[in-house]
Amino acid sequence: MTEQHAVTRTLTTREVVKPTPAELMEDTGTGLDFGTRPDRMPGHLTPADRFFVRNHAPTPRLDAATWTLMIEGDGVRAPVSYTYDDLWRRFPMVSVVRTLECAGNRRALFAEETGARFDGTQWGRGAVGTAEWTGVRLRDLLEPAGITSRACEVMPEGLDAARARRPLPLAKALADDTLLAVAMNGEVLPLDHGFPARVVVSGWLGAASIKWVGRIEVSEQPLRVPWNTRDYVLFGPGHPAEGTPITGVPVxxxxxxxxxxxxxxxxxxxxxxxxxxxxxxxxxxxxxxxxxxxxxxxxxxxxxxxxxxxxxxxxxxxxxxxxxxxxxxxxxxxxxxxxxxxxxxxxxxxxxxxxxxxx
Incomplete structure (x- = not known):
C-alpha cells in the first residue's frame, strides 16, 4: 500500500472546510474526499458548493497576505517569487472553462466490474466537475525566471501537509490553457479548492492540478516523486515494471x-x-x-x-x-x-x- 493510500484509508475525522451535505455530496469515508452526486449537477458548470473534493491531507488555512510563490530549480536562470497581490496586478488575467476528473473516479465500480479490491479512495461516479477558472497563464509566471534551454519539466508543489506535487512536461506547462488559478466560477478560490492559488492542467488527471501552490520547480532532469512513481501510475499488463504515469484521462x-x-x-x-x-x-x-x-x-x-x-x-x-x-x-x-x-x-x-x- 502506498503512503498516500495509507493516509486516505486510516483518516476518520472530517478534514475539509465546506459543508458536504448528503443531498449534494457523496462521502467516500476518508474524511478528505467527497464526490458530487450526479443527480445534483444543475448546469454546465459545477457550483463550488458541490464540486468534488480530493485531498491528500487536511485542507490548509493559508493567509493570502503572507503567501508567496517561489519559482526555482536548475531549469531557470534566476529564482523569482510572487505575492498574492502580484498575481492580480502584474499579469494579464485569463479565464477558461475546464473539467477536472480524478484518475480514481469510479474505482468502487471498477472493483465490482473485476471482482478485485483496490486500495485508495472508493469513489463512485462523482469525482468529476467543471468550472470556469480564472488566473495567470503559468508561462507568464515562468518567463521572468528565464527558462533554460535544457529545461524539461515543471513541478508545482502544494502547501498542504502532504506537499502534493506532480511534474508536467515543459510543453504542457507552457500551454495556453495551463493556469495558476485564483478564482473559480467568478469567485475567489474556496479553501478546499486551492486558495490562494492552484494549477489547472487541461485534460489531464485531477492530481496534476495541484492545489495551494507555494513552489514551482523547473528542472533540467525528469523528476520522480510519489505522485508519478507510486500513485497515479498504471501497473499491470501492457505496462513496464515501473508503471506508466497517467496523463490524460480516457473517454x-x-x-x-x-x-x-x-x-x-x-x-x-x-x-x-x-x-x-x-x-x-x-x-x-x-x-x-x-x-x-x-x-x-x-x-x-x-x-x-x-x-x-x-x-x-x-x-x-x-x-x-x-x-x-x-x-x-x-x-x-x-x-x-x-x-x-x-x-x-x-x-x-x-x-x-x-x-x-x-x-
Whole structure:
C-alpha cells in the first residue's frame, strides 16, 4: 500500500472546510474526499458548493497576505517569487472553462466490474466537475525566471501537509490553457479548492492540478516523486515494471441519475455528461435493455478539456431496466465493454449498466 493510500484509508475525522451535505455530496469515508452526486449537477458548470473534493491531507488555512510563490530549480536562470497581490496586478488575467476528473473516479465500480479490491479512495461516479477558472497563464509566471534551454519539466508543489506535487512536461506547462488559478466560477478560490492559488492542467488527471501552490520547480532532469512513481501510475499488463504515469484521462460518460435510479412512469428526458480528457467528445450513444444502440443528442459541444452534455427522450414501461451509455471521442475511440485492468484501479471507463426501476 502506498503512503498516500495509507493516509486516505486510516483518516476518520472530517478534514475539509465546506459543508458536504448528503443531498449534494457523496462521502467516500476518508474524511478528505467527497464526490458530487450526479443527480445534483444543475448546469454546465459545477457550483463550488458541490464540486468534488480530493485531498491528500487536511485542507490548509493559508493567509493570502503572507503567501508567496517561489519559482526555482536548475531549469531557470534566476529564482523569482510572487505575492498574492502580484498575481492580480502584474499579469494579464485569463479565464477558461475546464473539467477536472480524478484518475480514481469510479474505482468502487471498477472493483465490482473485476471482482478485485483496490486500495485508495472508493469513489463512485462523482469525482468529476467543471468550472470556469480564472488566473495567470503559468508561462507568464515562468518567463521572468528565464527558462533554460535544457529545461524539461515543471513541478508545482502544494502547501498542504502532504506537499502534493506532480511534474508536467515543459510543453504542457507552457500551454495556453495551463493556469495558476485564483478564482473559480467568478469567485475567489474556496479553501478546499486551492486558495490562494492552484494549477489547472487541461485534460489531464485531477492530481496534476495541484492545489495551494507555494513552489514551482523547473528542472533540467525528469523528476520522480510519489505522485508519478507510486500513485497515479498504471501497473499491470501492457505496462513496464515501473508503471506508466497517467496523463490524460480516457473517454467516459455519466448518467445524471442516482445509482440505482427510481423513475416515475411516463415520458421523460434522461441527461448526462461525457468527458474525453485532452480529446473532444464527438458523440454519445445510449442503449436501454437489449434494444439497439441509438444516438443521444449533444446539448453542449464536446471540446477538448471540457465535458459535453447529452440527453435522450424515453417513455419507459414499468419495471426494471438497464441503461447503458457510451461516449466516443474525436479520434473515434469509444468506451470499451470492460476496463483495462491495473493494480491500483485507475481510469475505469467501461460502459456501465445503470439499473433503473420505473414505477
Amino acid at each position: 467516459s460518460a455519466l448518467v445524471e441519475l442516482p445509482w440505482p435510479a427510481r423513475l416515475r412512469r411516463g415520458p421523460q428526458i434522461v441527461r448526462g455528461r461525457a468527458f474525453a480528457g485532452e480529446r473532444a467528445v464527438a458523440a454519445v450513444d445510449y442503449r436501454v435493455d437489449d434494444d439497439p444502440w441509438r444516438p443521444a443528442v449533444l446539448t453542449t459541444p464536446g471540446t477538448a478539456g471540457v465535458w459535453a452534455r447529452w440527453q435522450f427522450h424515453w417513455n419507459p414501461r414499468p419495471g426494471d431496466h438497464v441503461i447503458r451509455v457510451r461516449a466516443i471521442d474525436d479520434q473515434g475511440r469509444a468506451q470499451p465493454d470492460s476496463s483495462a485492468w491495473n493494480a491500483l484501479g485507475y481510469c475505469q471507463n467501461a460502459v456501465l449498466a445503470h439499473p433503473v426501476m420505473v414505477g
